[in-house]
Amino acid sequence: MFAGSPNAITQTTDGYLWIGTDAGLMRFDGVRFVPWAPANGQHLFPSSSIYSLLGGSDGSLWIGTGSNLARLKDGNLTNYANGLGRIDSIIEDHRHAIWIARTRSRDEGGPICEVTGPRLHCYGKADGVPIPYSNPLVEDGGGNLWIGAAEGAASWRPGSSTLYVPKGLKTAKGLSGVTSLATGADGSMWVGIDRHGRGVGLQQLIHGRWKPFVTPELDSSTLSVMSLLRDRENALWVATLNNGIYRLHNGKVDRFGAVDGLSGNTVSGFYEDREGNMWVATPEGIDCFRNLRVVSFSPREGLTDYSVESVLATREGDVWIGNFGGLDLLRNNHLSSIRQRQGLPGVRVTSLLEDRAGRLWLGVDDKLEVYEDHAFHPIKRSDGSQMGAVFAMAEDRDGSIWVEGLTRPTQLLRIRDRQVSEEFTLPPGVGAGALAPDPEGGFWLGITGGDLARYWNGRLEIFRSGASANSAVRQVSVEPDGTVLAATSVGLLMWKDGKFHTLTASNGLPCEGVFSFVLDSHGTLWLYTRCGVVEIAAVEFERWRKTPDARVNARLYDFQDGARPAMASFHPRASLTPDGRLWFATSVVVQMVDPNNLALNTIVPPVHVEEMIADRTSYPVQQGLRLPPRTRQIEIDYTALSFDAPKKVRFRYRLIGYDTDWQEPGARRQAFYSDLRPGKYRFHVIACNSDGLWNDVGADLNFVVLPAWYQTRCFLLLSIAAGICAVWIFYRLRVEQIARAIGVRFDERLAERTRIARDLHDTFLQTVQGSKLVADDALDESSDLARTRRALGQLSVWLEQATQESRAALNSLRTSTTERNDLAEAFRRALDDCRTLKSIAVTFSSPTPAKEMHPIVRDEVYRIGYEAIRNACKHSEASQLTVELSYSQDFSVRIHDNGIGIDPAVASVGKEGHFGLQGMRERASRIGGKLTIVSAPNSGTEVTLTVPGRIVFRRAHRSL
CATH class of the missing domain: 3.90.20 (Hemagglutinin Ectodomain; Chain B)
Incomplete structure (x- = not known):
């Protein structure tokens, strides 16, 4: 993970964690480690090895290297004078002044220096500092600076100093001296001493006197102490060389080493962040210690084995744990075990029960035992045979003990006065999975197929839930009002008023596989499920009981909170102690939840926009960022700095100018957009911590997508x-x-x-x-x-x-103004009118079938023809008049008389003062027709009009 071994850890006011290593500086947001690189024009540290870090109250980061001091603020790096020596400690005092402790310096300025503006003012022997070099540096409650060195521990302030030397320190060969200091809650000073890895120990300086720290669990004189830190709970953390970590709190000593999951047994330093998480640096990496909501008890804490089968909390507050190889007991926070050599009549403890008299009933291998007065008393059948492996037990209203054994077919045994008084065999195909007494009498059973059954007065009544055949009832409980609750593989089953209801994911459960459950003293329902411990507040649970279709608000404690979900093989699997603590058997360990001490994380996570990537090009995050024209793909990386459970941090974001509502990416820390139009945008992101506390202010990034020339x-x-x-x-x-x-x-x-x-x-x-x-x-x-x-x-x-x-x-x-007018009929009427004016023989013919004509064109044709007929009747003195219509490819009308004819001059230009012939020619031209007048004196006149079919015929006209 790191190019060099981690040496120092700190947190700046913006929320980031910084890790100083032998190879440089790293920044951490809880998910990603990012190597720090200086901005353009800035220089790297003269030494890449970083030994100390401090996050200043003004937001700056102070960096101590092997040869100089540097300050990083708002992206600007300031390097102080080179040749200062190795900076082992950096502190900020109560006046917000920055102090450093140094060793291996090239000047005679003294072991401690104060930052005064752009320079350092160092203090040495002339200022009363009694030692030439300094490793650790701390400030006590009185404003005194404490300096650790090979000579001892010195208390100094301008004008006053005192050197404290542990007994025998000067005569110890190869002593490297005081390596670490930490103030005590009582005003004392904790001092860690190392003798080149051979150990001198942990000592306490109280009112000027030395006191070695020795307890039955720890003889600290054998330790080589590397670093000390007192946390906000007044626990002292001790980092050692080759011995891991020791934690001292309220007289109790806990140890963590590589066998417990620590990355290394040599520990170089500690840091407690603002959420209370403890960060530990070892040569192999970084470890984080934090308080878990779900606490595990395993052989490391004193259990017999990693095979917990059942857990029972008694009325007195004891916790009995059925395990392989022993019966474990947690009493007054102390674990002990009863094993075979202490009288346990077997190896495997199965089911447990406390009767109303306070006696402990337990299954051991294939036997049933009663533990009373520190002795085990066997319970056998009337024929002297053993019970078989005891799966579950319950005490009914009458004080009888009912035992369910792992037999085929399943048998229920009733025991009264320690004698088997009744044996009941379940019907074929019906296997029991859990027992619970009914306040009205008898008891309830969870049976195969996710169904329930009630046994009372020798009669078994089965209630079918309608669940799948593969579902299984894992626990049954009967409430005082008669409501039956059952843990099943498909959710929490409720039998109420003769109906089944199931609390599932559709009602808000994080997952549906329920192993066990318990109600605490406040009425809150706790479910142990395949995804962790689920808490449903009393008001939410009661609302669901009244309205089974309602959706509940459930809170999940998963693996990040310490849950290790698994189901024990026997009963009980969940239990409640009088002090309110909840206990769950997991088939591996016992897990405990203390509802009264589930402190919420009240620290609002700072939110930052870290990077803008447009079309695979990274841009510095700054307000008013201008992206080039035709930008296609945009990625915006953001983060929220909560280290309590980083993977539970949730985000919301929106791009103002594009998004109409908040986007819900969950835990994803990137936003993606494509093909944004040119314009101004504001990206706004908010986040919540693991307990749902939102930072509604969040972070913003204003940017502009520049337009192309055509935009x-x-x-x-x-x-x-x-x-x-x-x-x-x-x-x-x-x-x-x-x-x-x-x-x-x-x-x-x-x-x-x-x-x-x-x-x-x-x-x-x-x-x-x-x-x-x-x-x-x-x-x-x-x-x-x-x-x-x-x-x-x-x-x-x-x-x-x-x-x-x-x-x-x-x-x-x-006559011809309507579209459906008949041209032939119109000409016949015109000929009839002609006969009324003059006695003349008329002939009309139309040898081809008529076709539909365009009304406007037809009207013009009619007027031309009518004018020709009228002229023939009035002026031709003819005795015979012929009219012929032809509907062939083109339309033609021919009007012929046998009269006196027309003067050629009149036929060509018309008669002065008369406009009949001129009007006929104008109409013919307007409709694209050809008008021909042929006449000779005494030979009659023939007028012919021809109109192209594409113009005159309606169908042809429409196709144009």
Whole structure:
């Protein structure tokens, strides 16, 4: 893990742990060790070996190396003068002044120095310091500095000093002297002494007198002490050479060495962080000691073996432990054992029970014994045979002891007055797993398949839970109100009011495999499960009892809290002592939880953003960080500095400007984003410690993703301007198009009005004018009655003609205005009108089937044809008129008469003052048709109109 051996540990105010090694400086956040490297332009320490560290109250980190002192603050490194010698100790006194102790110095300045601004002021013999070199340095409660050296321990303050030399110290050959100092709670001074690894010991200096520390567990004079530390609980930690760690607290001595999991038996130093965790440096690594919520008792604490089968807490507070090779007893926090040589009638202790008289019942191998008055009394069947391995026991309301043995089929034995009075064999296929007395009488059993059964008055009643066939009931308990609780492999089972309910993961359990459970004196439910110890507060448990579908808030103590989940083979598996402590048998060790001493971690974890990585490039973490254009992948590394249980730290983060809500990454310490749009962002992260205490302030990082040239505001404005211009140009073009279309429609309407005016002028108005002349002529010769009568007759004829001509004009406007009008029928009506004006033979034919025509085109065709028919009837003096329609590939209409014909000049340019022929040509041109007029004097006239089919026919028009 480390390039060099760790020598020193400290914590800075930002929460980071720092480790000084022979190869440099490391930073630790509880999960990752990161080698420290100086920033650009800064120099490494003259010596890479670091022997001492101090986290200053101002947030600085003081670093003592083999030749100089350095200060790291806000990323800036300051190196003090080289040649100071090896810095073995750095302390901050009550005035927040920094002091160092040094050895192997090249100057005569003295063994201790005070940092004064950018310089060091050293104190030596001239200042009253009685020793030339110093290893440890501490400050006592009175403000005196204590200095340890080969000569002894010295107390010094400017103007006053005292040297304390242990008895025989000067005559001890090869003595390296005082290696460590620690203040005592009573004002004394603990002194650690080493004699080149051969040991001198741990001594205490009380009011100027030396007192060796010797207890039955430890003769400290044999130790070579390397470092001392008194923690916040006033326990003294002793680091030794080759003997591991000793912890002295309230007269009790505990030892930890390599056999106990320590990384090495040689310990160089300690550090207690602000959460109370103790960090230990050895040449092989770093170890952490902390108070566990779940405490284990094993052979290391005095148990017989690593095979705990059952645990029973008595009414007197004793804890009996069924083990392999002995019956263990924990009484007054002292462990003892009853083994075969002390009278135990067997090797393997199985099930345990305390009856109401206080006697201890226990299974030993295949026997049942009663332990009373320090003696074992066997219980046998009436035939003298043994009971078999005792799996579980219960005492019913009547005081009878019921015993379940590991037999096939399963048998239940009732024992009264130490005699077997009843034997009950369970039905085939029904195997019991647990027993519990019923307050109303009889007892309850947990049976195979996750079901329950009640035995009372010789009758067994089975209640099916509906659980899977593989589920098993591991413990049964009956509450005073008759509610039955059972630990099963699928959760906590409850039988209440004739119904089964199960507390599972869907209700908030961290895991569903429940080995055992116990209710403490406050009504809190404690479950021993396959993932650890689960605590469900009394109010939560009661809420679930009343509303089984409710979700409970459960708290888990897992392996990080010391839990070692496993299930013991016999009963009881969980028990409660009168002092409130909970005991669980695990088949390996006994585990204990003390609900009254589960101190919460009240230290809010500092949160830091550590690194920004964009497209595999690392950027320094600074506010206003600017990332290059077109950045695709972003990784933000963050951390929270809680060392109590680092893997239980939970995070929440959000990227303001992108995320709409908090993200829940759990324990992950990286956030990932991709394809962020250019703009300003603020990354905000918060965290909670292992006990759910949140740091809501958290940490922030403001950064900007720069835009590419096509993402800039100028480009956007230009694009908007270009878009506006394009829209304006399109608008102008569209306006002109609409204006042209409207102009065309106006021109068409004007042309139509002009045609109508021509029609009215050439027909209706001329007839009316002629009628007026006839009327005037009749009025001039009013005495000639015959003349007047002829004039009036002529006037009647002309008025009739005017009526017909006006009707014809209206028909030309209205007849073909509907889409479904029949062109052939329209021409027939026009021919009928022609016969009313003149006696003429008409012929109409349409040799091809009619096709649907576009109404506008058809209307123009009709008007052209109607004009030709009207001209033939009025001017041709013909006796025969033929009209022929053809619906072939193109449409054509031919109108032929046998009249006097048309003057070629009139046929080509029209007659002055008349617009009929001109209007016909205009209409034909408008619909893309071809109008042909063929005529000769006295040979008749033929008018032919041809219109392309793609224009006139409706289907062809739609396909265009």
